[in-house]
Amino acid sequence: MEFYGRKTGHCIMDNESNPTQSPPRLSIRTHLNMYDQDLQSSPGRPSSPQMSAAAMDSLLPPGSPETSWTLSPLQTPSPSLLYHCIAxxxxxxxxIHSIAISKGLVFTGSDSKRIRVWRQSDCTERGCIKTSSGEIRAILAFGNKLFTAHRDCKIRIWNYTVSDNFGxxxxxxxxxxxxxLLFPTTSSQQHKDCVxxxxxxxxxxxxxxGSYDRTVKAWRLQxxxxxxxFVVHESKVNAxxxxxxxxxxxTCSSxxxxxxxxxxxxxxxxxxTMTLRxxxxxxxAMAISSTSNNCFLYSxxxxxxxxxxEKERMSGRFNHGGFLQGHRFSVLCLVAIExxxxxxxxxxxxxxxxxxxGSCFHECLAVLxxxxxxxRCLTACLQMEKIVMGFLVYSASLDQTFKVWRVKVMPEEKTCFDLADRNNLKKKTTAEYDMSPVLSPSWVEKKLQANHFQ
Structure with a gap:
């Protein structure tokens, strides 16, 4: 699906207080360029004249689903999940390294010095903030405040207004x-490596x-x-x-x-208070799911x-409940809602x-x-409907695209399954999973390097 029409945006420099108008430069597309072109255009990536675009395309998984709703490929005891990529x-x-949602807006941080702002409802670009430092690894939004972490190991705090002409x-x-100038900021107040x-x-x-310098800092915003x-880990802090x-x-670490x-x-x-290993x-990555009845931590x-x-109600201790297995390579990001x-x-x-x-049993409803x-990063928000639970999921990849998914989940059936049924389900899911291999992009890059040096 492609979007057309007039778009407006604002762009300001890091050290300025008054927003100025910037010309809209919106580029929205539903079909990606060939992945080998992305590799060749990226700094430090090898070029491979020996491998054709068609050959590369045959190695990679298919593109985004079309505009029609797609049934979940996994057959599970629960009603099927519907999803499709809307942009x-x-x-x-x-x-893109980071995504945040607040007040109907979506913020993305990337290698560049620009923080892109998208409208949550129709995925159109509202504007950008141009900063003095790039490589924005983390973004956090709460209320009308936006927190961004940059290559210079500093955190910037922004205030924004949401209206037709926001700033x-x-x-x-x-x-x-x-x-x-004689008394610069002491080194103890600033992270010594990437935030x-x-x-x-x-x-x-x-x-x-949290930083790659193995420490966590607490800032009082008042x-x-x-x-x-405080030093929290023996290696870099990831989430x-x-x-x-x-x-x-x-906190979690390498x-x-x-x-x-x-x-x-x-x-x-x-x-x-506790170390979970x-x-x-x-x-x-980590995510926490907390309700009045229970609390789960995912990593x-x-x-x-x-x-x-799962957190014990009486002692407050976290007991290992199991693990979810299905991904073939590293899990890089997590989001928990409901x-x-x-x-x-x-x-x-x-x-x-x-x-x-009421249990620790998990099922995989879909593979997007x-x-x-x-x-590289994910975020999601809940859109309540009468019967079906709707979600908007925002994802960013190292293919340099930002995708928006609409997901619908039917109510959970109140049906009991015995252990044998669940074991059969696990075997069936594993068989389907083995029949649909996905190649790691790192493997693709190594293949390109091997062809390049032949």
Whole structure:
């Protein structure tokens, strides 16, 4: 599906306060360019004159579904899930690393110095914020505030208004610049490496930032000060989430562990309460699903699995409940909404899982197959309907495309299945999975390199 018509947008520099009009430069397309062209145009990627475009296309999975609704390819005990890709957007900004949703807008951060802003309802571009530093690895939106992390290891906070003629204004940069040149910002206040993730604790107004320098910093937004810095892992921090019910902070790392931290009462320091380790491979992503009845923590690993833990009501401890297996390569991003979990992987696919009410049993409802590179980041929002639950899912891949999916899930059937039925289901799902292989883009690149040097 392609969109036409007039689009308007605003673009401002990082150090300016008044937004200025910028000409619209919208480029929306539903069919991707050949993936070999993307590889050849990317910096540091080898070119391969020996491998034709047609040959490359035959190695890669098919493009996005067409506009008609697609039935989930997996046959599960629950009613089938319907989905289709409603838009595939592309801008010449390099890879998209982060996505955030708030107030009917979608924000994307990429290798470039521009933060793109899209309208959530019809996927049209509303404008952009032009900053002084690129490689925006993390974006977080809450209310009318936008938090962005950049290549210069700093965090920028923006305020924006949503209307026909909306605008952006930078509030501050963390850490704040010193007003005296003789007393620059101390090194302890700034991360020493890339800021990879952020989380916001609403009740206390605390912004948490995780970095490749193995530390997490807590920023008090009331006065924009760093109130605590603590080393959390032996390797780089890949993701951080906060349980809004109790303020617990969860971090994961390439060292293969997930850790739980709690802020001391009436203090700004944090203490380690529990370490969750079930696999040796790096943990790349996390998501938390918390309701009045239960709380689940999900983590995506480089071995392709999604581990999950359930919180005990009495002790508050997290017990390992199992793992979701289906991806062939690294799980790079996770989103949890209601009883659904969305996982994006290096194998170019997005899987939709559903947790059974009152148990730890999960089923894979669908495999969204449309990207031609690793799915780097995901976000989703719920759109309630009368009977069917509707979702909008936004995904970005290292194929430099930004896709929007509409997903519909029928109500869960109240049917009991015995262990034998579930084992048969698992065998059937595995057989279907083995019949539809997906090639890793890293494998494709190695193939190109081998052909290049022959």
């Amino acid at each position: 595939s957007l592309h801008r010449e900004d390099g890879n 952006f204004k930078k509030i501050t940069t963390l850490p704040k610049r010193s007003s005296f 990879s993730c952020m989380a916001y604790y609403h009740a206390e107004g605390l912004l948490y930032t 006065d924009n000060k760093c109130v605590d810095t 951080i989430v906060v349980n809004q019910d109790d303020g617990c902070v969860f 060292d293969g562990s997930v850790k739980i931290w709690r802020r001391l009462y009436r203090e700004n320091s944090h203490t380690l 079930f696999q040796q491979s790096p943990v790349n 995506g690993s480089s071995d392709g699995t999604v581990n999950f833990w 009883k659904l979990i969305f996982s994006g992987s290096e194998d170019t696919t997005i899987r939709v899982w559903r947790r059974e009410e 197959d449309g990207h031609r590179g690793p799915v």
